[in-house]
Amino acid sequence: MSKNPIIVNAPASKSLSHRTLIAAALAGGVSNISSVLESDDITRTRDCLTACGASIVEKDGVLVVTGMSDGPKGGNADGKHKDETPHELFMHESGTTCRLMTAVAAAGKGTFRVHGAPRMHERPMAELTTALAALGAKFAFEGQEGYLPFVMTANGYKKKSVEITLEESSQYLSGLLLGAPLADHETTISVIGEKAVSWPYVALTLRIMEDFKAGFAVEILDGREWKAVPWRSVKGVKPGKVRFIVQPMGYENTGYQVEGDWSNASYFLAAGAVGTRPVLLKGLAADSLQGDRAIMDILSQMGASIKVNFDGILVEPGPLRGINVNMGRCPDLVPTVAAVAAFAATPTTIGNVAHLRLKETDRLAACANELARVGCGTEATVDSLIIRPAPLPRDSEVNFTTYNDHRMAMSMSLFELAGIKVNLDNPACVGKSFPGFFEEWKKIVG
Incomplete structure (x- = not known):
């Protein structure tokens, strides 16, 4: 190699930081979570979880998460104090927080006011609010129907099945999956619609659910029969051909370390492709379920040299x-x-x-x-x-x-x-x- 590489440590995964904190907050007991990304979006998720009843305290760089004893609680949770204000779930501009936490809060009890920055109020939510309404949540939209801001009255997932599309975002499905273990019955979530985007993010959700001992099965339609398949074997989703059966077992607390973020590492890997010096990225899992691991293949197809070794991922420039x-x-x-x-x-x-x-x-x-x-x-x-x-x-x-x-x-x-x-x-x-x-x-x- 002509030049020594520039060495960069990958930041922690944003997608996995959101999902890990949610699972830990929904578990009983205490979970110690290390390598959580520090960012505005993760702060939003932390604030929403504490508003719902979890405790998240930083101690020597580790987040100590004490779970909600029996699911998210909003204002007026017991229905006795009609004038009690709803709990504030402020999303700012975090679409991930908004979709995941709205579905998770709907699996709890009480009233929640869901709102954000102006751009967040322009991003569609009707797909998710329709599914949550079918499960029993009630919505009072303050402006346009299907958009923030709204007040949601939650009483848990009451129905045993729900349908969702993945045309706009996979996060609607991820939110329902994360909330479903809190139900008091088995929940079947079916994917419908024309096309499905961003499947790898759903795989990240299933990985966290498995790691925190939530019970679920993935079934694929084979002819006229539904057959359970190992979830890691699913590489994409055909609407109408996949469903998720989630058990009402909740989550178990655990110690957890969040892996490096392929999305935020992509700029540094790209720098190795377009610059004059190789770049070595440390802290990434080469076998990660993160969809943005695709950056390796894309840069390679474009002509950069990619090498995976024990030190990390090395990218060298090429034409x-x-x-x-x-x-x-x-x-x-x-x-x-x-x-x-x-x-x-x-x-x-x-x-x-x-x-x-x-x-x-x-x-x-x-x-x-x-x-x-x-x-x-x-x-x-x-x-x-x-x-x-x-x-x-x-x-x-x-x-x-x-x-x-x-x-x-x-x-x-x-x-x-x-x-x-x-x-x-x-x-x-x-x-x-x-x-x-x-x-x-x-x-x-x-």
Whole structure:
């Protein structure tokens, strides 16, 4: 190897930090959780869990979680004090917190006011609120039906079965799965609709449920018969062909360490592909269930050299070419891959990503707009993004808009490796998932 690699430690997984804290809070007893990501979104989930009755205390870098004794409790939980105010579940801009915690709170008892930042009030929730209403929750929408803010009156999951689609987000299903062990009967959750996105995130939910001893089975329709299959064998979901049977066993407390985050590591792995020095990422599980592990395959297809060894994941630069890639399973990687595509010699098409229009911003439009600033030809269709690279304006200064979207801010930083002075209108928005990003990024850009 020509140059020594830049060594970076991957931050903890945001997806697994949310799910681990929720499972620990729903378990009886005390769980010690280490390596939890510190970020705005995780703070939102912590605050919602403590509002529902859990205790989360930091001690020597470990979060000591004392679970709710009998599920989430909201204001007026016993129905005797009609004037008691609902418990506040404030989501700010965390879509994950919003979808997971709304479903989990609905599995408890009491009234909860669910609200967030203005952008959160624009993101659809009807898919989930309809499913929760079918299970017995009642909703009073303060504005448009199917959107935050609303007051939810919960009395546990009363019905034995519910249907959900994964067309907008897999988090609706993850939320129902996390709440279902609290029911006092077996719950069957069936996936319906036209298509299913982001299956790997559901696999992360099932992994945490298994690790905290929640009982469940995954069944696949084989002809006319439902057959149980090992959940790790499921690599994708065909609506109408999969269902989840969750047992009313609750969760057991345990000690747990959260693994590294492939989404937030993607910017550093990409830096190894587009920069002049190799980058070695430590703390990632190469066999992770995280969908964003796909960044290894994508960068490799584009021409970078990827090596997995005992030290970590090593990425070395190479001549990059454009690719056609379906990113329905790993939508959070789209801004990273779009930025790398600008460094390639030929065009890239990113497909099956219509659900990106519902993120912190319309991420397809945002990527198209910002890549145009460095000279790329860009085209955003209903569900795809086409990037036609042009020579990058090296030794220039470019002002990028972040749209208050952490992933846009981190992805556009990659253009520093083209010798461009990158000015971001709101660099602080990285606090949503990775407050220490720019400190780590200094290792890359010197």
